[in-house]
Amino acid sequence: MTAGTAMTAVVHVAGPPRAGVSSVAACLRDRMPAVMVVDTADPAGTRDVPRVADVVVFVVSAVAPVTESDCALAVSACRSTDAVIAVLAKIDDHRDWRGVLATNRQRLADCAARFASVCWVTAAAAPRLGEPEVADVVAALTAALSDPDLARRNTLRRWEALLDAVLTAVRDADAGHLARVSTLRVDRDALVRNHLRPGxxxxxxxxxxxxxxxxxxxxxxxxxxxxxxxxxxxxxxxxxxxxxxxxxxxxxxxxxxxxxxxxxxxxxxxxxxxxxxxxxxxxxxxxxxxxxxxxxxxxxxxxxxxxxxxxxxxxxxxxxxxxxxxxxxxxxxxxxxxxxxxxxxxxxxxxxxxxxxxxxxxxxxxxxxxxxxxxxxxxxxxxxxxxxxxxxxxxxSVPAQRAGMAERVAECDALLRGHVLAARRAQGFREACEPGLARALSAVRDGLREPNPARTLVTDR
Structure with missing residues (x-):
């Protein structure tokens, strides 16, 4: 292999249940013994995987077009990997697989813009008659692993996933504290209104x-x-x-x-x-x-x-x-x-x-x-x-009720003060970190759009 794939390459084979993921993974292990093929549908097969995938092979069945849950699974499986190969399996059992392929191509592109340029191939990994047909999958996978820009693009894709996750966590933490403050205020108002008004x-x-x-x-x-x-x-x-x-x-x-x-x-x-x-x-x-x-x-x-x-x-x-x-x-x-x-x-x-x-x-x-x-x-x-x-x-019984209500209001006020302070800290942290994270994420995405840049945008060198 090239310098970018000198160490053993890792290929993740993913897909929805009963799509033929295990059959495709088994065929790839037989045809490409120098590559570590991981069947993500098998939890035991992913236990000793040393690192993230270099290429993701996403397998769907020709029985019907992909659904929203299948598209969400594809986004999750390819979050940290730039090289993706989409495989339409079981074409030997379904004659209308060409229409399903066209629909899958459009739906996956609508799900995420990066999937518009995904390479689609067909396969029959476990046919009822004859030998398995996975030559197109092997050829596409060999071409993807031979790409000299694969390591850089995978690195940028991992940085994109990491920065996006950090940005989401920072924003969610801020929004979560604000939502909790709003809920506590509503609860306190309802508590006072229900217990202090005349019976x-x-x-x-x-x-x-x-x-x-x-x-x-x-x-x-x-x-x-x-x-x-x-x-x-x-x-x-x-x-x-x-x-x-x-x-x-x-x-x-x-x-x-x-x-x-x-x-x-x-x-x-x-x-x-x-x-x-x-x-x-x-x-x-x-x-x-x-x-x-x-x-x-x-x-x-x-x-x-x-x-x-x-x-x-x-x-x-x-x-x-x-x-x-x-x-x-x-x-x-x-x-x-x-x-x-x-x-x-x-x-x-x-x-x-x-x-x-x-x-x-x-x-x-x-x-x-x-x-x-x-x-x-x-x-x-x-x-x-x-x-x-x-x-x-x-x-x-009003005095006793008011005493208990005062204790509950005091507890609610203490929680409210704590969440207000936490919300302020989270807001300050978000305001301090969000611009830098957003600039870094934008730089990473610019790098993914460049075919072969002369500098590494992650480190700005």
Missing amino acids: AASVRHPVQRARLELASAARQRCAALRTELLDAAAETTVVAEIDERVRRRCGEVLAEVDERVSVRLDDLASELGASLPEPSAVAEVCLGDPPLRQRRLESRVTTVLGAGFGFGAGLVVARWVTGLAPGLTVAGALVGAAVGLALTLWVVAARALLYRRAVLAQWIAEATVAIRAALDERIASRLLAFEAAVTTARSA
Whole structure:
């Protein structure tokens, strides 16, 4: 070999899984025994490698084009080596390998600009029939190892990788401290905001929400009760039954809503981690009696109207009977009188029943309004007592909570001060080192772009 490759050359064979890396590496060991071929897919094979690679052989399969992860693997494998040979393996199993090759060439060039000039060759390292076809790989590898500028370019590529890693580490250290400072400030603000604000607000919102829910349910229940009782009163003929039913149903609705309030308070206590206060005594709801007795003037008017209607109807009946036979005058008068009296009594009774039904309807409306007001008062009083009890209990624990919060804030402040100082030091170090590192990296990349410079840009000599 040339002077640049007087010592044993090292070739790394890399690639994604199941791409044929091991087969290509085995063929290269057989064809080029003077070269140390390392299969990077085998961890045991890289254990005793003395130095970085002189050439990287990156193997991909012809089964499908390379993916983003394959491109990232190529960048990682070739980070410290300038000479790269790309191999499209398994061309004996796939007829469309030419299209895959063209796609791979474009995708790898798009991944990194340095891969645009990579030499692509094909191979069939483990064919199903015949001998392995790796002549193009051997020829490309021999040409790469014979390049007199190989050592210089590999040195520059290693310097590029090192300088880029150092620059990234310096910038990441600075950014990491700044991000940690920002996170600690947010945590401290949240800690102070959550522990120093009054606890009543955190109790008031769920209590108000429960009050709205229970009040809405009570209004709907009272509206349904009113409709039910009014329908029953409009069809009743026995007033006493309606009176008893109204009082019974109102009591049932009161008990039902009270039970619902108790269940909702249990849920609130579980949600807020508090205990329920003892229920206070509630006032009984007095409905009173409906004014069913008619006033004297209304009774007289009803009697007069009923009598007038009955007299007119009886007279018509008497004339009708007398007209049937002239000798039935007395009988017609008696029949007319009986019919008139019966109609009079029916009109008076019907008018009295309609009056009682109207009175009952008005009484039912007033009763449901009283029940609704009583329910609103009970809901408000029980929720207010619960809120006061929870707020009082939490207020008693505020001193202890504030003491613990002060300790946590002090710890957070200490961490914050430490990271602020570290961020300032990292920023100063970055500002001091970044320009020189950037100039050195730019010089190294300029050297990689020069075909055969007369001076070594790494040492500037």
